[in-house]
Amino acid sequence: MIQTISDALAEKGYTTLTSVQEAVSDIKLLEKDLLVSAQTGSGKTVGFGLAMSSNLLGDSEQFESAKAPLALVIVPTRELALQVKRELAWLFAKAGATLASCVGGMDMRDERRALERGAHIVVATPGRLRDHIHRGSINISELKVVILDEADEMLDLGFREDLEFILGESPKERRTLMFSATVPKAIANLAKSYQNDGYRISIKGETEQHSDIDYRALSVSGRDTENAIINVLRYYEAPNALVFCNTRAMVNRLTTRFSNRGFSVVALSGELTQSERTNALQAMRDGRARVCVATDVAARGIDLPNLGLVIHADLPTNFEIMLHRSGRTGRAGRKGTSVLIVPGKSSQKAERLLKMAKIEATWDKPPSADAVREKDHERLLSDPNWSIPVKESEQKFLTKLKSVYTAEQISLAYIRLYESRQSSPEELDDTPNVTRDSSRSKFGPTIWFSLALGRDKGADPRSLLPMICNGGGITKDDIGAIRIQSNETFFELKKKCVERFVLSVGPSKKLEDRVQLRQLEKVPDFDQSPNSTRPHSKPRSSPRRTERKENYSKPNMNKRNNRGPSDNGASKRLNPIDRVPREGAVTPLKGERKSKPRDFSGKSERRESFAKPRQSNAHKSNNENLSNSERPKRFEKNTKMSSEGTKVFSPKDKKYSAKSQSNKADSSTLKEARSKAKPRLESSVKPKSARPVKSRSNANDTSKRFSPKGKSVKLKNKKPNERN
Template sequence: MIKPLSEALAERGYDTLTAVQQAVTAPELHAADLLVSAQTGSGKTVGFGLAIAPTLLDDSERLDRAETPLALVVAPTRELAFQVMRELGWLYAKAGARVVSCVGGMDMRDERRALERGAHIVVGTPGRLRDHIQRGSLDMTGLRAIVLDEADEMLDLGFREDLEFMLGEAPAERRTLMFSATVPPAIATLAKQYQREAVRVTTTTGGSQHADITYQAMQVAQADAENAIINVLRFHEAQNAIVFANTRMAVSRLTARFANRGFAVVSLSGELSQTERTHALQAMRDGRARVCVATDVAARGIDLPNLDLVIHADLPSNPETLLHRSGRTGRAGRKGVSALIVPPKSAKKAQRLLKTAKINAEWMSAPSADDVLRRDEERLLSDPVWSEEISEEQRAFAAQLVDRYDAERIAAAYLAFYRSRHSAPEELSAADLPAAPKERQAFGPSTWFTLSVGRADGAEPRWLLPLLCRAGGLDKTSIGAIRVQPKETYVEIAQANAADLIAALGPDGEIEDGVILRQMDRAPDIKPSRPAERRGGKPGADKPRRIMPHSAGPKRKPKEAGKPSRAGSDTKEATYARKSGRPSAKPGAGRFDATEGTKRKPRKPEAKAFRGGGDEPPRRKKR
């Protein structure tokens, strides 16, 4: 590793590199284009900073005077661009690098002047960088490396055209490094088009997603969703927490609710200006705020230190968003909690998200008011204040308290004072909580039986199941698959209960009303059902329907003159007369205007003569 960068890492306390940092700094990859997929929070920024160092510094330890940029780093959001700028700033400080940012929402004139003074590394967002290139203020002729950070997010945000423009304007001999949490087909296509034999580097496999994050799926009643979020915030009392919602309206509502309950809260949504966003994030970093309510797009790329808790007030739309949200915590070896608020109607969606993302979450109830109060007591008893040295002033005041009140009164007052500084927890409903979704277990050893009724007899599993339970004294867990066929039904019975069922029915095997049960020698060979069967069609719906070609259909007989098209049908004039109450027209007397209800006269021949260039048109009478 180059000496100035290794010294900077040592000063920052980097004893060992992360997996992605070790992978991209391998000696054999110093000149290669890279397509890297790594989890959020795995140290990608420092990783690509180290990866491009040999390209920028060559064999020297310091960079020459800043002129045209040597490296261009593209990030999806302003916050991520500023974060990358800070990271590369300290990493390349000893190498004499000058890092400049170009992001939307900032003064473009200041950025142009900074570029004119010279820069080694330019970090920016796609739209603003393209604007500088088109205006001629960003010279890319000396570019040696381009880094696309969070490339998948940039495509999701609609920056594909901007990225293709910049990659097309850059020198052909530059290195191109793409870093992405996932590699969808769009990223693979972009890499194939603009990279030269890119080396694929993957560090997301071989372990669970975000091993330092504890996932919790909290079941709540529908009306208690927001109350549960308040209790989760109170239960953990995290130094920094972020609550994700799907809409701006939900962000505004939750922010107002939390502020009314005494939480130090800020919000992030698309309706905020860049100045407001910057102030909100700074409040989180310096401790003036502890809860941030945000939408997915507004929170992309932000890195909050000491973020210990992520709450999904609304479930994300896909597993990738779930991982991106949760990746805000559990960074750099710190532990974090990702809590999903799951009302009854969202239980199946939550299970699908967790399964697709390959996450093992703990299904649990949200903290109750008693749980929060007990947690407060635990925090109070373990507070470091108990082991601190007592000053003389404190000792004198403590003596006054002991003289005036007994120990129990003093302790109770201290507890009440401690609780008064925190929001009171909410009472949650204990009724109608959804059961935790369970994976379908294998039925186990079984014996197959056949019933003498099928679809033609109206057989359905919903009435066959209780019928079997009553007749054989079985529990529904002892009955497996029920496959209704056109003339019979196959039933799977647990092997342990098969003998009891046979004994209960006797030798004739009759259940009731002529329904006969017979044991089968082996499992039936059931063919895939037709669409009509899967939809629960009527008896006989499995028969193929004969479809006749148009030419083979019956021919219509020609209509006889003066005869209605069908029995009892009216002519147009008769229909009008019947509906309007007016007398019908006589044959040849003109036709009726349906809008006016009056008879319109036929067009006069003079009008036709005029169109052909003949006589003058007839004059209209004045009304």
């Protein structure tokens, strides 16, 4: 080891190196790329400082004048960057190293000036470092070592693209070191891409529980979460405590609550400025603040010397985050406690996290108010002031105090003064202890009962549970499984509660004086599937879709297809090609046809027009003589609009005789004639019996219309074939 580095370690009090520091300092690995995984608090920062010292100094003990950076340390967060810079500063202080930092939130002009003056080692976050590279503020062409600290966290935060860019711009003849508490698959793939024959170092502890951290899981009710955190803080009374939350809103909420309760608290989250975050951590180090409420921004690499308690107010999203959170305590041989606050509905998630992290936690209840007071009394009795002798300056007042008050009064006053300086504990609900062994298999022996109430009468657990509890004088914890069948319901009851349950129900054996109850001797046979046949199901009140189609489609078909009485007096269904559109033969002369609201007069005209017998059925016989290819098409397809909005007929219409088409316009023309005579009686509905006139002589002539009696009615003087 280089002498200047050894002197710096001795001055800091290092007598022996940790396992990770010894491993990376091995002479055989001085030129190799390393992928190091070790548990939190194992001294990785000093470890990679020792690992790169020989590459930077060589055989010399002092650095030359600072020019372009020789080493680059990349970390995920600003706080960690500043902390790493402080650690490396004292480690290389005697060697004359110059360090610079490039982190977001700081003045970029100051960083640029520091880089221009020269630096041996640069500690940076990925985003800000990439900005400096783009702007040409930093020269990385002479780098000898690149270190990625907490590499897995940088990938989780979305810095993969920045890391790949930085490593791609760095010299190929460099040494790349990656350090992390965990090595997921993404980190292994990144190491394969940017390391040359990387050597993997896995320190014991990555797969084992941290021996210096006591893990505890406290089961609480949902509404007592914040009160439980307050009691935990009061119970342990750690010099520094870190409370982790998942959201900024929760950070602000707890910070306000703790401040109101008298705790000296600071907040740490991404919404704060860099100066506010730095001041918060400095307040924790100076002792001006005792509690820090933070998001996961403080879960990586932050080292607070007196941090003895970590509280997970919100359960982490994965076990790796839980390990990194808990790793803020129990560092460098110091003991610490990690407490998980577990609401009842999140107990399975907490068990899963602990199992994946291979951690054995102690499950318990949160400390009660009485437990906190007893702990205060223990701390009071163990206070070192009891063993300090009386000073001369204190003797005079002590004599006066004993002369005025008795020993009991003095003791009571002292206890009250001591308690007044502490935040009073919270009263918690008596929540049952939730352990990993709490399952239905531990429910105990049971007896099955039957109720004469099933699905056919609307039985559901929400209504059955209070009925059973109220009728039998038991709680829901005494009831096991509930199985609702088609015409009855089965439920199991703890055997020790059966006698009390039967006495409470009474000799009638009826719940709520209406549901018959029966005790069974063995486990009943349940339905094979929840969709089994229901013998007492109610008949359908409405017909099926196919039935409705038959019931309602036939009358509509008769009404639409029967065009009045046939020759023999029976209804006759016509061919679809004989159907006539409602519009009749033509549309109004001016503009497009607009639908108008019907009035009573229009309805009466429509009824009258259908009531009148038809004059002739000659058009039917004429159409029957035509072949399929010669039959007329739908009216809409055979017509087109003229330039002035009037429909005219195509040349195909010349095939039809005027006699066969004259009756098609009877009802329509009659209505239009009436509307001309009486403008106020306008009807938008054209009778179905109307037929268009499509003879050779007047196919394109719109100047005449015909009444049902065959008389022409001249509506407007217009030339027959006039077009724009």
